[in-house]
Amino acid sequence: MDWPKWTGVPLAEVSLLMPSRLAKILALSTILVTAGCAPSQGNDDDGDSSAIPSKIVIGSTLPLTGSESKTGGRFKQGYDLAIEQENADGGVDLGGKKVPVELNLLDDTTDQAKAVNLAQRLITQDKVNFFLGTYSTALVEAQSTVAEQNKIPYVNGGGAATSIYAKGFQWVFGTLAPVENLANTEMEWIDQQQAAGKLPKPARVALIWENTSHGKDFRKGIQDFTRAHGTNYQVVTDESFALDGKDFSAILSKVRAAKPDLFMVDAHLPDFITMQRQYLSSNMCTKVLTYGARGSEADARTALGQDGVSYVLSAVWWNKQLGNTGLNKAFVDSFKAKYGTDPEWYQAQGYEAARALLTSIAKAGSVDKSKVRDQLAGLDIESILPGGRLSFPAANGGQADYPFVVQQNLPDGTSPIVYPADVATGQGVAPNPNCKG
Structure with a gap:
């Protein structure tokens, strides 16, 4: 091997160098050669944050197995569709250069500790540029702390509890409007039915809620509404339950004994199916059931x-019936073309969370995390979500705020939107005609 002439030291003089001086020169040579030959990391902006990478890497975890696996799979569909559409013409435009987007998605197995550990790994070891959050309030609430500590933009469509956004975090953004709004919107429809003489006054309310931040927000929404409406409502049962329950017989016995008119429950999908099966097998029937x-x-x-x-x-954050034109139609059509079925609100939320992040990266024209965070904080874009706009108000701690839509399952298999009137696609039914007396 020839002695590198650019060291400035003739080969003949090497033997005359003191050991310490020789070591310094060799070390310098190694550093310069390594720097010249090392491959560029497209997703590492720790050095020059203005540099345009070869790809944008978004990290994420979702519950692809475990109790929330079906919902996690639906969020994945939303993420995948949004990123596929972004890459269709080359990727995100960064200063005139199209940069493809890659999703590094891991399975958190519906486990809170694993969701946190995997987020830490993706951010600190895999050096992802940005983060799309997991699903389920408990997982999002724990995982978002990792993003805040590492100062990386974190956008999620799976955490609706206000406790996530009440911590003063600057790097966490959510597309789900508050669960309190959900409870309030359902009660507004019920109040209309009561005013029309279809429900008794006062109406007896059984309030059942999962013992999570999500459930507590639902409970507060119902309590605030009933208190504000004086003698029109009476809460006769107020009970919580743990997630992933297998036996709700004790709670249902208390509900039956209280003889409510309204059975108001907050539950995730697995618990809803389990509780409703036991409700039916007990031959229970209430005038309103949610x-x-x-x-x-x-x-x-x-x-x-x-x-x-x-x-x-049910009151939901999105419904395919919201529009047959514009962004909604484009989303529904493209989703159905890709997956062969209609989307539900889960996929819509995953799609909008990804679209909000991708839009903010393009607006920043950079993978600089602070610049993208600033764009998210000031975002106000046309959206498929109710109200037609998406933003992350600072007053809400970065949580989106928009109206819910209320829908009701009918015996013919349809689930029309029944409230509010300006987007309704059908008429709601109260009281439940299956109930006698």
């Missing part, structure tokens, strides 16, 4: 049968 955002899912119809979900009321 499981919060759950009720219209195809999985529920498969598990419980059409009769088992008829007249269940």
Whole structure:
């Protein structure tokens, strides 16, 4: 091997160098050669954040196995579709150069500790540029702390509890409007039915909620509404339950004894199916029945049968019936073309979370994390979500805020939007005609 002439030291003089001086020269040579030959890392912006990478890497975890696996799979569909569409013409435009997007997605198995550990790995070891959050309030709430500590933009469509956004975090953004809004919107529809003489006054309310931040927000929404409406409502049962329950007989016995008119429950999909099966097998029937955002899912119809979900009321963050034009039609059509089925609100939320992040990267024209965070904080774009706009208000701690839509399952298999009137696609039914007396 020839002695590198650019060291400035003739080969003949090497033997005359003191050991310390020789070591310094060799070390310098190694550094310069390594720097010249090392491959560029497209997703590492720790050095020059203005440099345009060869690809943009977005990290994410979702519950692809475990109790929330079906919902996790739906969020994956939304993420994949948004990124596929972005890459269709080359990727995100960064300063006139199209840069492809890659999703590094791991399975957190519906486990809170694993969701945190995998997020830490993706951010600190894999050096992803940005992060799309997991699904389920408990997982998002824990995982978002990792993103905040590492100062990486974190956008999620799977955490709706206000506790996630009440911590003063600057790097966390959510597309799900608050669960309190969900409860309030359902009660507004119920209040209309009561005013029309279809429901008793006062109406007796059984309030059942999962013992999570999500459930506590639902409970607060119902309590605030009933308190604000004086003697029109009376809460006769107020009970919580743990996630992933197998036996709800004790709670249902208390509900039966209280003889409620309204059975108001907040539950994730697995618990909704389990509780509703036990509700039906106990021959219970209430004038209004809701499981919060759950009720219209195809999985529920498969598990419980059409009769088992008829007249269940739900308030959701999106519905394909919201529009047959513009972004909504484009989303529904492209989703159906890719997956062969209609999307539910889960896929829509995953899609909008990814689209919000990708839009903010393009607006920043950079993979600089601070610049993208600033774009997310000031984002206000046309959206498929109710109200037609998506933003992350600072007053809400980065949580989106928009109206819910209320839908109701009917015996013919449809689930029309029944509230609010300006987007309704059908008429709601109250009281439940299956109930006698």
